[in-house]
Amino acid sequence: MISRAGIGALFAIIASTQLCLAADPRYPDWPCAQAKVPEISLAAVWAGPPLGDAEEKWKNDPKVSALVEKVAARKTPLEDAQKAITEFLSAPGTDKATAGKLVFAGLFEQLNAERSSVMSGLERVTRKQRQAADKVRTDTVALQALQDATSPDQSKIGELSNTLIWETRIFEDRRRVVKFVCEVPTTIDQRLFAFGRTIQQEIE
Numbered sequence: 001m002i003s004r005a006g007i008g009a010l011f012a013i014i015a016s017t018q019l020c021l022a023a024d025p026r027y028p029d030w031p032c033a034q035a036k037v038p039e040i041s042l043a044a045v046w047a048g049p050p051l052g053d054a055e056e057k058w059k060n061d062p063k064v065s066a067l068v069e070k071v072a073a074r075k076t077p078l079e080d081a082q083k084a085i086t087e088f089l090s091a092p093g094t095d096k097a098t099a100g101k102l103v104f105a106g107l108f109e110q111l112n113a114e115r116s117s118v119m120s121g122l123e124r125v126t127r128k129q130r131q132a133a134d135k136v137r138t139d140t141v142a143l144q145a146l147q148d149a150t151s152p153d154q155s156k157i158g159e160l161s162n163t164l165i166w167e168t169r170i171f172e173d174r175r176r177v178v179k180f181v182c183e184v185p186t187t188i189d190q191r192l193f194a195f196g197r198t199i200q201q202e203i204e
Contacts, residue, residue, distance in 0.1 A: 030119075030123060030126070031125070031126040031178050032122065032185075033182065037185075038116070040111070040188075040189055040192060044189075044193070045189070045192045045195075047196070047200060048101070048104070048199065049097065049101065051101050051104065054105040055105045057102060058103070058106040059106070061102055063088075064099070068106035068107055069110070071084055071085060071103075072106075072110040074188075074191070078194060081191075081195070082194065085195065085198050085202070086202060088103065089199070089203070090202070096203045097203045100199040100202060100203040103199060104195065107192060107195050108192065111188050111191065115188045115189075118184045118188070119185055121181070122178060122181055122182065125177075126178070129175065132170070135167060136164065139160060139163060140164065142160060143157065143160045
């Protein structure tokens with residue numbers, strides 16, 4: 001059962017969440033400490049030759065598409081991914097410059113899309129957290145009223161306490177997940193930059 005001191009802790013959780021959600025007024029649903037950058041800039045991760053029509057043609061090459069799918073996956077360790085790129089570009093008869101641009105064009109499109117998906121997911125969760133915070137606040141006020149009643153209904157107090165414990169647990173679990181997922185867009189940025197460097201070194 002939640003005590004009166006516990007009620008104060010619940011209000012503190014709600015207050016801290018509201019402060020976090022208001023961190024950047026331009027993006028009210030963005031929950032991360034890192035500034036929201038909606039898309040990766042090509043210039044930030046690629047210093048090689050202009051990609052030209054590679055941005056449209058990379059999907060037409062089955063070998064390039066297969067490599068992009070394998071390398072873009074975050075489950076593939078960065079070193080293994082870089083090695084796969086190097087081996088692909090070093091294969092006999094490969095036009096490194098053309099192949100390199102195709103590979104990077106594919107990685108840029110794929111990872112930007114993945115990054116956008118992750119960021120949209122974070123904002124969806126934030127909206128759920130806002131709703132959850134409102135529910136916790138409403139139930140906390142109701143519990144406080146029950147406890148302050150002249151003749152407290154212990155059955156109702158116990159029932160609402162259990163509901164609040166469950167709601168708070170879900171709320172906190174979700175907040176921990178958000179904190180972890182907030183690192184993903186930065187990881188994708190770093191991964192794409194590393195791929196760009198690997199490809200540029202091969203085609204120079």
